[in-house]
Amino acid sequence: MKITTRNICRLAWQNGQDCFWKSTAPLVLALSLIAAPFAAEAVSQGASSIVIHDTTTAANGGESSTSSFRSEFASALAREKPCVETMDDQDIRDTIQDERERELLEGGDSNEALKNLGDRMGASMVMTVGAMSVGGGKVYSASVMDTKTARTVARETGGDGSAKQMAEKLVRSLGPQLADDCKPHWVGTVIYSYTFNESKQTTDGGATHATRRNVKRTINQTSMMTTTIKATLQKPPSGGSRSVNSPNARVMHRVQSIFEKRSSSNGEERCRLPGRNPFFKGFSDEYSETVTQLGQGTDVMPVSISIDGDGSYSIKVTAPGGTLYGKIETSRSSSTCTSDAPPPVTDAQGMPEGKLQATSFDAEGISKSAKPDSLSGSQTSADGRTKISWNLRLVKPKGK
Incomplete structure (x- = not known):
């Protein structure tokens, strides 16, 4: 390349x-308020995006404990509901960091920052996933909330080795509430x-x-x-x-x-x-x-x-x-x-x-x-100082 x-x-x-340089007071973002602005799109019209948030404690292995399930869910969603986009905790962290630095440089208040955060990550649903150690293994749980009504619309639990089955069942359960039609676009x-x-x-x-x-x-x-x-x-x-x-x-x-x-x-x-x-x-x-x-x-x-x-x-x-x-x-x-x-x-x-x-x-x-339906790759310059990486997916209706 x-x-x-x-x-x-x-x-x-x-x-x-x-x-x-200009110094201003640090910005504090209340994560509990992020979900409120997500309801930009009613689920009754077919949810087109889901934020996946991991709640596993460090004692139970942190985010890595649910990585397999999250990957299986994203794959199942891409197969069955390719019009639905997903975002994860890294997207949340990146957006918060961007807002913190914008606030530091430009000034403004926290309410405005929260609104900006919600506008940037506008999503129809939020899925919370977690893992808990039980005996010699782990129990995994996932629940999906409709951000318009603030109600749980789907829930699944499972043990070790059940990530694929959990993901597929959850996607089937959510199916009627997810978008089937969309204008093709890259994400x-x-x-x-x-x-x-x-x-x-x-x-x-x-x-x-x-x-x-x-x-x-x-x-x-x-x-x-x-x-x-x-x-x-x-x-x-x-x-x-x-x-x-x-x-x-x-x-x-x-x-x-x-x-x-x-x-x-x-x-x-x-x-x-x-x-x-x-x-x-x-x-x-x-x-x-x-x-x-x-x-x-x-x-x-x-x-x-x-x-x-x-x-x-x-x-x-x-x-x-x-x-x-x-x-x-x-x-x-x-x-x-x-x-x-x-x-x-x-x-x-x-x-x-x-x-x-x-x-x-x-x-x-x-x-x-x-x-192609996807474009991905990376390149590092000969001196090791410059790197470009990309990961794009073409979102389009199933079968097209």
Whole structure:
């Protein structure tokens, strides 16, 4: 697969780019309230999406305990009700993280954040799954709630080895309440990540100073930069006329950069104190500087999927621009002729907002089918810094 990228913001402070930080109160999301906005679609019209939430405690193995059942349920649903989409706890975590960072950068209140969360994950049903240790094995349970009526509409339990049977029974039970008809559209995610880490150390004789001798200075510099772009494809609006291969996606564009410089000098300094002959005394200077920057842009953006007759395909994602914030923190301490360990002098400076540039990236691959129902793959660059991964599924009525 071939990867091309354009205009990815590398955020190199060494090159003098301006990006800045703003501090606001942290956002707290009440998970118990998430279900309320899910009722965007009445079950009587055929539920088209289900959020799967695991409640297994750590003592009983956590999410991994129900992974087999959740996988079997998703497979059974894709076979019997391919028009119904599923979301899981990772989608919930990603959405909450996106809202937390949007809140941090843009401000706003928690009620608005909860509404945004619900709007983004609008689903007709919520399925809760869990596992409990009993004797030498485990008992699994699953219940499905209609978010419009807040009533449980299906429930199944089973023991070890019953994941497939439980999943199939649950799908059959839910069948009459799930959508059978839908406009064909792609669902899934495309993720771009770039990571750069570099450290270097230099030594020299320090700055020229007439009263110092035998000076040795050590400078340590570290740079860490990350760029993450995640596109979550959205189902088309009712009555929309967009092509199946031209979907919209909720695209999150996040960047972070930390640059640290630490300088340590030691040697001898000539001292002249009242009533004493000049003398040399050992000295030490310590200086540190940390530049932190954070930026994010989130918006609904177009995605282009092109599939050729031989099965080769390309996916193009456009990421939105946004705002960058930053701060510079410094600390300095220096021994003197009269003091061996004075307290450090610290400072923190914030500066005007910077701009996160919009960007795009492309990926190309080959499918075994000229009309594929799924597209998935990943690619890592030769230097290991850039990775693109994608997992898309074509949602369409059964048998078509």
